[in-house]
Amino acid sequence: MSDPAILDRVFQVILSRKGADTANSHVARLFAKGRAKIAQKVGEEGVEAALAGLAGSETELVGEAADLIFHLFILLAERGLTPADVWAELEAREGLSGVAEKASRPKG
Numbered sequence: 528m529s530d531p532a533i534l535d536r537v538f539q540v541i542l543s544r545k546g547a548d549t550a551n552s553h554v555a556r557l558f559a560k561g562r563a564k565i566a567q568k569v570g571e572e573g574v575e576a577a578l579a580g581l582a583g584s585e586t587e588l589v590g591e592a593a594d595l596i597f598h599l600f601i602l603l604a605e606r607g608l609t610p611a612d613v614w615a616e617l618e619a620r621e622g623l624s625g626v627a628e629k630a631s632r633p634k635g
């Protein structure tokens with residue numbers, strides 16, 4: 528089984544790339560291009576992951592899922608957030624059925 532601590536390590540590398548030399552760093556280049564470009568990348572990777580899930584191989588889906596998580600982490604970092612903020616949100620939702628949550632939404 529792979530080590531989930533890779534998520535923390537990748538995020539720490541992402542943080543270290545803020546303001547770093549863009550010559551050899553994909554992450555530093557994205558930070559330099561700004562939020563709109565990073566958000567665009569997350570959208571593209573999301574679509575690619577969806578398409579891989581629909582019709583790609585298992586290997587393609589795993590690769591696209593990694594691309595999506597990686598670029599989503601860069602977007603969180605750009606906004607001053609961390610994966611821990613997302614984990615806390617998931618914990619807050621733990622045990623709450625998605626069906627029950629949807630039914631509890633105000634009717635609009």
Ligand SMILES: N=c1c2ncn([C@@H]3O[C@H](COP(=O)(O)OP(=O)(O)OP(=O)(O)O)[C@@H](O)[C@H]3O)c2ncn1[C@@H]1O[C@H](COP(=O)(O)O)[C@@H](O)[C@H]1O
Pocket residue numbers: 537540541544551552553554555568593594597
């Ligand atoms: N996990 C990744 C990772 N996943 C994907 N990618 C890169 O993301 C890029 C996505 O390619 P695309 O063609 O979609 O995007 P693009 O080349 O920027 O082209 P445009 O969308 O701008 O047109 C590729 O260059 C991939 O290599 C990653 N680059 C880095 N990491 C991790 O981040 C660390 C730091 O990377 P650097 O900042 O590059 O040192 C690395 O050590 C890795 O651990």
